[in-house]
Amino acid sequence: MLEINSLVKNYRDFTLKCTMKVERGCITGLVGENGAGKSTAFKALLGLIAYDGGEIRLFGKSPAELTREDREKIGAVMTGSGFSGYLKVKDIVPVLEAMYTGFEKEKFMNLCRKMSVPSDKFIKEFSSGMKAKLKVITAITHRADFLILDEPTVGLDVMSREAILNLLREYMEENEERAILISSHISSDLEGLCDDIYMIHEGKIILHEDTDVLLNEYGLIKASPEQFAGLDRKHILRVRRESYGYDCLTDQKRYYRENYPDIVVENGALDDVIMMLTGGKEL
Incomplete structure (x- = not known):
């Protein structure tokens, strides 16, 4: 469906370098803090901005x-986009009919x-939630x-976000050949939605992993200085110093639970992985 190979976009104080893929039948997430490069990548693949190198297919x-x-x-659906505030939903229906030969008016009105x-x-x-719902309804009809x-x-x-996520799930259930690329810095929205996730930081992709692998195999080790000193570090991805000792990100939490029963190994939520990969240090 989508392939981005070595995409480069240079600004005066920022450079995007991105390689990623979205397969048919999949929902792919792109997570990262504000300013990490998510919107720049989306604008490039939509042809809204020129890019300086690489390939988009x-x-x-x-x-x-x-x-x-x-x-x-x-x-x-792009950040900051939307319809004129001086229109009503019934006013934009003829506009959508003129824009899209496949516009589904009845479905659009029913979803509204x-x-x-x-x-x-x-x-x-409209409230912010209404505007967001309208943009997504327009995209899927x-x-x-x-x-x-x-x-x-x-x-x-929370309620408006869940309503939008449910719309996206229904959209995918209708046709297994469809695909979605969705960005968010609200990682919890993507944990139950996406098949795989790319993580972007300062314009670079720093991780790509299946969501199931992230949630089931990644973990956060919390160790005292003494425990950390005796820790096998071959499966440690990042380390961060804390007041009590060390936080360690691993992609093999079962290994540490089995071999270090006295050390706390927490399940790795997506937020934990983001914070450790962007703020932790490599050994």
Whole structure:
């Protein structure tokens, strides 16, 4: 579906260097702190900005080669994008019908009703949750094969975020040939959604792993100085000094639980992995 090979985008004080892939039938997450390069990567693959090196292939084509028919297969939600606040949902329906030959009006209106998005209220009067739901509903109701979602749940309450994630799950269940690339710095949103996750930091991909592997095999070792001194370090990825001793990130938590029963080895949540990979030190 999507292949990005050695993509380079240079700014005066920032450089993006990115290689990643999204397979059909998969939801792939891109996580990282604000300013890590997520939005830059999305803009490049959509052809919104030029890039300085590397290759992007979407549906087997570069962004410049995509036809109108190809672009209709993409559903995109970008940070800061949206409809004019002086329109109502019923006003944007004819616009969407003109833009997309595959626009599903009935499905669009049904989802708006289901998600409590009013059709006769000015969009400027919507809550942040309503606006976010409207953008995602628009992306999934023109028979797109590939969704590109840049921070679609940012700034929303828990209920609104879960409603959007459920929309994405339903979208994937309808057709096993579809795919989603979604970015977020709210890692908990992606743990139960994504098949695999890329982690980006300061413009570089620092980790790619299946979500199941991250949640089941990664762990956080909490060791005193004495325990740390006697620790086998061959499966330690990062170390961070703490007041009580050391935090150690491992991708082999069972090994340490079995061989060091007196040492605390916690399950590694995605936030823990991010913090250790971006703030910890290599041995």
